[in-house]
Amino acid sequence: MGRRVLISLVGLALASALLAARSVQVQGIDSQSNAQAALAEMVRQPLIPATRGAITDRNGEILAVSEPAVTITADPNIVVTNGNDPDRMGRGDRLKADSAAGVIAGLLVAYLGGEYQDYYDKLTRTETADGTKIRYVVLARDVRSYINGQLTAHLSQLGYRGLFREQSPVRSYPNGSLAANVLGYMTHDDALEAEGKFPWTGGGGLEYALDANLTGVDGREVYEISPHGRIPTGSTVLEQPQDGISYQLTLDAGLQYMAERRLATALTETGARSGTVIVLSIKTGQVLAMATNPTFDPNQSGLADQSVLGNRAVSDAYEPGSVQKVLTMAALADAGLVTPETRVEVPAEIISGDKPIHDSYSHGTLRLTAAGVVANSSNIGTVLLARQLDKASLSAYLSSFGLGQRTGVGLPGEASGDLPGADMGSQTRDHISFGQGLSVSAIQEAAAVAAVVNGGLYISPTIIKSATRSDGQPVDVQAQTTRQVISPEASDIVLSLMEAVVASSVGKDRFPIEGYRTAAKSGTAERYDADCACYRGYVASFIGVAPVEDPEILTYVVLDDPKGAIQGSQVAYPVYRDVMKVALPRFGVPVSTSPPPDFEINW
Amino acid sequence: MSALMDSPLSRPEPPTRPRPEARPAALAPPRLGGLAFTALLVVLLMGGLGGCLLLKTSLQEQAFELSSLRAEAERLGDHEAFLRAGLALRTTPAELARAAAGLGMVANPYGAYLILPGGQVQGVTRPVNGSELTAMAPPVEPPTPDPTAPAVDPAAPDGSAAQTDPDRTAQGADPDPAAAGQGEVAGAGGGTTALTSDQTEAQALSSGPTDPTETG
Structure with missing residues (x-):
């Protein structure tokens, strides 16, 4: 009895000593790394x-x-044994394992689509050519989690193993x-x-x-x-x-869709290389639609040509042509140099520098009012009026309208355009007065004309309405800037000049938007082609606002290099018209109740 | 009576009793007492082990419940996302325009306004003949295939195929797993058990009996 107790005690003591030694080893020596390994485990x-x-x-x-969504992967070595030890499989296990790849491949086809053979090959190829075991193969990417959930449930119901998922x-x-x-x-x-x-x-x-x-x-x-x-x-x-x-x-998806549809049709009909439509809320500076074409499907952006991935509405700078006359007239009106009745004697041509400037149609000497100059889109008349304003003031007005600088609309890749400064030559001044010799982006031009008809108040355009954190808290978005560029009186004068384009004897019934008094301006500019560093082709454009009584919506259409008909009033106007027709009722803009005034065109 | 009074210090000396006579202690505890003690130990041990087992079982059950609830929450979340995606695809302006055109509807650009109060109408209402905004009409052919419906196999050999009905699968589940598996292989390799686009449609629109995880 005493002997047995002794043996037990000695045994216990030895065991304790061993444990203690191990304890010292683990906790005393290498304690840091052991603890870390344990933690990691x-x-x-x-x-x-x-x-x-x-x-x-x-x-x-x-x-x-x-x-x-998930990426579905597989371990072929698990699939072909269905997760069993190959040496210990019974007959049933063996049969099931042999069928596994086929069943799984069939289910993958059923749930995800794709080719049965592709899946089958991936699932059964357990080794590479040099004999390394393959433990990982990607079967499908971008599978919606819900679909994968169904697939997984089905597989586990049938008792097959070896498929894995990675959240993606x-x-x-x-x-x-x-x-x-x-x-x-x-x-x-x-x-x-x-x-x-x-x-x-x-x-x-x-x-x-x-x-x-x-x-x-x-x-x-x-x-x-x-x-x-x-x-x-x-x-x-x-x-x-x-x-x-x-x-x-700030975009309205419905209006955006219609603008894009209309633009796509216009490109087909006119053969233009590209086109842009911008619809702007004049009083808020919010971009309601910004369509460019050609475009791409962001779901498959990898398939798209690199050249269509940008946003031409902000990144393309071009010479705006006669639409620019709106801004020229705004500067002149604010300087007190122009009213709709201002009389201009317009000769057949005018010398600027060493070259003559013509109008788009030949004529003898005309006696036009300022309204007539704008309605007829007379380059000569515009140059004559613009020459009364010093170059520094003209440049400063245009700069204040946002030309030559990014608008900060919130989109990347914005072009700043090119605005000649106060030191510009006389010929340059003459040219920019009717929209050549300077370049703008579509969003710049749209925002500038919006300022002209918004009582002279420039509001920097924006495309981001609000931002919200995931917890519902609002986040500040970049604030819009505002500045008074021209006086409200000057704004009224230019709006009237623009209405003359639509409602004077020159433009009557040319640019109607039924139910609304509108003010507009077309543009047809010579197109600078970087490929040949020369002027080749045209940029056709049309800009307009409605209703004239209290302008709310601006639509600007630019078509780059149309073939056949090239006039903005011919090719860009129909796009403008259709977009305006749906935009105005869509935003609840009340129809006009007063008729447009009579315009004196000639004197 | 106060607690102080009750203190042992103040307790009166108990009356002295005659000292009991010394008796020899029992030489060995009674055998029955030893057995009882062992039984007590065994009962304590069994009780402890049983308690541990119960606790562990309950914890495990809770863990199972937690993980199954988590899985269910995830599945439902995925389902919701899937349905929302399907809904988003069906409410796009392009889809609405196509559906409207399919119903023979055309856009009417002639807005008129009813001014309240008073009831006068501003603008002229008029019927349209369909030639008003033809340049905005939706394209005749559908554009790109639906990117968020990977379950649709455009290359599916035929449009009619078995549905993944969980009940069918469950009933078909042979005690011999290999048999069930082979059945599936035959289906997959030959006639294909492909879910058709109709199936996807059904999945997107309802979580009904075609959903294997619903009843499975």
Whole structure:
């Protein structure tokens, strides 16, 4: 008895000594690295990806949204054994494992589409040519999580193993190409993928410009696991992801669609290389529609030609032609040099520098009022009037209207255009008075003319209406700037000059928008071609506002290099007309109740 | 009576009793007592183990419940996102225009306004004949294929195929797993069990019986 007790005690003592020694080894020596290894073994901290912010139109219509999606991968070596130890499979296991690749491939075709043979080959190729085992193969990307959930449920119901998923949210543009040039697109960044981060970033448009804010901050969940799974009583830390900021644009998707449709038709009919339509809310500076063509589908931006991915409405600078006369007249009116009745004697041609300037139609000496000059779009009459204003003032007015500088509309890649300064030559002054020898972007020109008819108050245009954090808190968006460029009286004078284009004896019934009094100006500019560094082709444009009593909506159409008919009044006007016709009732602009006045054109 | 009074210090000395006579202690505890003690230990041990088992089972059950609820929440979230995506595709201006054109509707650019109060009408209402805004009419052929419906297989050999009805699968599940598997292979390799575009449509529009996870 005593002997047995002794043996037991000695045994216990030895065991304790061993444990103590091990304890010293683990905790005394190498304690740091052991603790870290244990922690790494015990603690899991999977990323919880932040959801990229959505982009909606002014009515909440979704333009860009991130949707839960996965990449489906497989381990072929698990698939072909169905997760069993090859040496210990029974007959049933063996039969099931042999059928696995076929069944899985069939289900993949059923749920995801694609080719049966492609899936089958990937699932059954367990080794590379040099005998390395393949443990990872990508079967499908951008699979909506819901579809994958169904597939997974079906597979587990049938008892097949070996498929895995990786979260990889997909950016979706349910409207396809609608406003694509504004929204932009996502690009795959290989460098980010190599770092193990989410590899898609904004590649163009608002997706690019707002990328940092849209992206958000990933969260993570930290918890402890044991070999049997998660430890229920273990510590859990949940760092909630901070989803990206969502943006609401000023665009109206419905109007945008109609503008794009109309523009696409116009390009087909006129053979123009490209075109732009901008619809602007005059009193708020909000861009209601901004259509450019050619365009692309951001869902498949990789397939698009690089040249169509930009936004011509802000990035293309061109010579605006006769639309510019509106701004020239605004400067003259504010300087007190022009009223609609101002009389101008217009000769057949006029010498500027060493070359003659003509009008678009030949005529002898005309006696035109300023209204007549604008209605007839007389270059000569405009030059004669503009020569009364000193060059510095003209340049300063145009600069104040926003020419020669970016508007800050919120879109990337904006061109600043080229505005000659106070030191410009006399010939340049003559030319810019009717829209040659300076360049503008469509958004610049639209905002400038909007200022002219908005009582002379320039409001910098914007396309971002509001921004909201994921918790619903509003985020400040870039503020618009305003400045008084010309007096309200001068604004009225120019509006009247523009109405003469539509309603005088010259323009009567040429540019009607039924029910509304409108004011407008067409433009046909010689087109500078960078390829030949020469003038080749034309830029046809048309700008107009309605209703004249209290202008609310501005529409500007620019067609680059139309073939056949080239006049803005011929090719750009029909686009303007149709867009205006739907835009005015759409925004509840009341019809005009007063007739336009009579205009004196000649004297 | 105050607590002070009750203190042991103030307690009167108990009356002295005659000292009891010393008796020899029992040489060994009674055998029955040893058995009882062992039984007590066993009961305590069993109780402890049972309690542990219960606790662990309950924790595990909760963990299972938690994970299944999480999975359910995720599945429902995915389903919602899927349905929203389908809805977003159907409410786009392009889709509405196409649907309207399909119904024979044409755009009417002639707006008129009813002024309230008073009831006078501003603007002239008039019927349209369809020639007003033809340049804005939706294109005749549908544009790009639906990018968010990867389940649609444009190359699906035929439009008619079996649905992934969970009940069918469950009933078909043979005790011999290989048999069920082979059945699937035959379907997949030959006639194809492809879900058709109709199937996708049904999935997008309802989570009805075609949804394997719904009842599965």
